[in-house]
Amino acid sequence: MSHVAGLTPVVATPPAVGEGWSTIVTEEAGIAAPPGHDLRVTLLADEGAVVAEGEPVACLRDAPDICLVAPMPARVARIALRSGRRLGEIVLFREAGGDVAGFDTGRASEEYGLRTLIQSAGLWPALRRRPFGGMPAGGERPIAIVVMATDTRPLAPDPRRAVEGKEEELARGLDALAILTDGPVLICRQKGDPLTGPGAGRGRAREIVCGPRHPQGAAGLRIHELAPATIESPVWDCHVEDVAALGALLATGRAQMRRHVHVAGPALRESRSVLTQPGADLRGLTYRVAAPGPHVLLSGSALDGREARWLGFRDRQVTALPRAARAGPPHWLIAALTRSARPRPIIPTAALTQAFGGALPAAAFVRALSAGDDETAMSLGVLSLLEEDVALADYVLGGDAQLGRLLRGMLDRIETELAA
Amino acid sequence: MIRGLWDRETVASLLVAAHLPLALFWLWYGGAEAVATVLLAALVLAGWHLVFLLARAQPPSLSGIVTALAVAVLVPQDLGAVRLVLGISFGAVMGELVFGGWGRNVVNPATVALSFLGFGFPAAPWPHVMEPVAWAALATGVLGIAAGIMPAGVFLGAALLAGVAGAAGALPAEELLAGGLVLVLLLGDPVTAAGTALGRWLHGGLYGGLLTLFALGWEGGAPVQMAVAAALLASLAAPLLDEMAITLWLARRRRRHGGT
Numbered sequence: 001m002s003h004v005a006g007l008t009p010v011v012a013t014p015p016a017v018g019e020g021w022s023t024i025v026t027e028e029a030g031i032a033a034p035p036g037h038d039l040r041v042t043l044l045a046d047e048g049a050v051v052a053e054g055e056p057v058a059c060l061r062d063a064p065d066i067c068l069v070a071p072m073p074a075r076v077a078r079i080a081l082r083s084g085r086r087l088g089e090i091v092l093f094r095e096a097g098g099d100v101a102g103f104d105t106g107r108a109s110e111e112y113g114l115r116t117l118i119q120s121a122g123l124w125p126a127l128r129r130r131p132f133g134g135m136p137a138g139g140e141r142p143i144a145i146v147v148m149a150t151d152t153r154p155l156a157p158d159p160r161r162a163v164e165g166k167e168e169e170l171a172r173g174l175d176a177l178a179i180l181t182d183g184p185v186l187i188c189r190q191k192g193d194p195l196t197g198p199g200a201g202r203g204r205a206r207e208i209v210c211g212p213r214h215p216q217g218a219a220g221l222r223i224h225e226l227a228p229a230t231i232e233s234p235v236w237d238c239h240v241e242d243v244a245a246l247g248a249l250l251a252t253g254r255a256q257m258r259r260h261v262h263v264a265g266p267a268l269r270e271s272r273s274v275l276t277q278p279g280a281d282l283r284g285l286t287y288r289v290a291a292p293g294p295h296v297l298l299s300g301s302a303l304d305g306r307e308a309r310w311l312g313f314r315d316r317q318v319t320a321l322p323r324a325a326r327a328g329p330p331h332w333l334i335a336a337l338t339r340s341a342r343p344r345p346i347i348p349t350a351a352l353t354q355a356f357g358g359a360l361p362a363a364a365f366v367r368a369l370s371a372g373d374d375e376t377a378m379s380l381g382v383l384s385l386l387e388e389d390v391a392l393a394d395y396v397l398g399g400d401a402q403l404g405r406l407l408r409g410m411l412d413r414i415e416t417e418l419a420a
Numbered sequence: 421m422i423r424g425l426w427d428r429e430t431v432a433s434l435l436v437a438a439h440l441p442l443a444l445f446w447l448w449y450g451g452a453e454a455v456a457t458v459l460l461a462a463l464v465l466a467g468w469h470l471v472f473l474l475a476r477a478q479p480p481s482l483s484g485i486v487t488a489l490a491v492a493v494l495v496p497q498d499l500g501a502v503r504l505v506l507g508i509s510f511g512a513v514m515g516e517l518v519f520g521g522w523g524r525n526v527v528n529p530a531t532v533a534l535s536f537l538g539f540g541f542p543a544a545p546w547p548h549v550m551e552p553v554a555w556a557a558l559a560t561g562v563l564g565i566a567a568g569i570m571p572a573g574v575f576l577g578a579a580l581l582a583g584v585a586g587a588a589g590a591l592p593a594e595e596l597l598a599g600g601l602v603l604v605l606l607l608g609d610p611v612t613a614a615g616t617a618l619g620r621w622l623h624g625g626l627y628g629g630l631l632t633l634f635a636l637g638w639e640g641g642a643p644v645q646m647a648v649a650a651a652l653l654a655s656l657a658a659p660l661l662d663e664m665a666i667t668l669w670l671a672r673r674r675r676r677h678g679g680t
Contacts, residue, residue: 009422009424011422227677228673228677302422303422321422336477337473337474337477337479338477338479344428344523345520345522345523345524345611347431347523347569347610347611348610348611348615349569349610350568350569350572351426351568352426353617354568358617361615361616361665361666361669363615364615364662379670380666380670395422395423395424396424396426397424397426397427398423398425398426398427399423399424400427
């Protein structure tokens, strides 16, 4: 499909003050489950315990190898579990000084050792599988891994700037990823210099040039085009900075707990590019730059972000939006007269086609989604997509269509039917 | 979270705006009678929208204005108010409102109303298309395509076929003008046009082909009548054309990626 398809939604933001990245490690950080997924955990540290940076705080009940680690030297302040030992959140307070946990990289050249290393070093949540989303199971083998070195969401930071000068780590990380799959390692980037040298990823890395408009740089639509995920053949995607972090882990035996995050949005006085820890406190990141007045902090972009206290594990941007005044309930007569017409009908316009980057028959797909027609949606490629990939279409349609929620419902339904 | 604005009523109001050049030219040349017809049509449609709002809680839509204009421009003359009300009621209710309102309908209500009136009362003469109005329709089509609310593929497919037929001498000027006007008024509706890119080209091509066929072989048919009949048949075939386009798209994907 053509490289110019897509849209450029404009989100206002104040200009940044100063060049480059400032390092902000917030005093508090939180580990929470990714949105829409439950994590059943076994706790490895009690409240009040002091943990080193990179030390496991909890591991998954079903897969004890997969650990959630502390993003900074910290004291475990509060652990909130929901019923069934589901992770609510683990709040950490930073401790001055503190150690950095080291890992044994001796067996990382073979697959089992590599998997164990990634899982115990807390990098596994950086991987995301399709279909259905969430982190992959410990032993899963994807047919392809897509590395996102571009991000076309509004106000997103350029991932390439996050891996500048890290060519060696990136190459090492790509080689490691190639161990985990028999298929290609696809690197999506904007046009410009190549990110890798020849023979990267054990000769299976391939660079894909994407267009500059959203959703050209959305992982789901790239996977839909390059290597569609099916139920038997999952596809993983991850951020290029996490691949470089994996390379650094393999080289030094230490997990790198810093990431490049762009803090922007109309409710700020200045936007900033920061180097911070995963799970950083969003209020800490916007401290002193938030404009007066009520505002909401989103982990993620204005399109697909969600209101949160902590930076999501995979998120690379924080958006501050003014909090809209809560609308009162509609007049009872108007509510009664319009309520039955939901979900509102979809009018197939050029805007809707562009919102999917022209990658699939948009009107047919949206109709299948809102009618709950799983079979048609699967044949059109719903298994490659997640909520964030339809967020632009949802935005274009005015938010009435609730495509993200419909998509999640459909994916959950397909997953349940499959398990039954 | 932020919200865009392409919901149903935005599209409907943009459609109304795009139809303004056509409406102005047609009213200018049609005079008081034209004003009366379009007001009557709008009144009847508003009445039915109100009935369905109260009875079925279906919110009314501004697209009713476009329907009223299309009916008033293309309706056979000298029908009288009663028949006009009957025909528009049939078109609006059976063509659109029983399906759940604009956005869920399968055929354009104006097409249904016009077919009902045209075939139900064959003695009434069909209107002649004035050249300035047809040129204004071109402006409307360009506005609609530029805003992305009218199906560009349909227009281009029809234009392609009409161009070929016109060059071959199979499509006289009168039919060409009527065909263009009907193309913008009836097939320019994004809801009932085919939804896929290829389907839209086929939809327009089918309309152009049917129009050429009628122009060649329909003894005694008026140009507008032929165009309305072609529009009706083409819009009935639109879901099939979409299905074909999607099947083709799936086959291409299967060849590229293998598997199911």
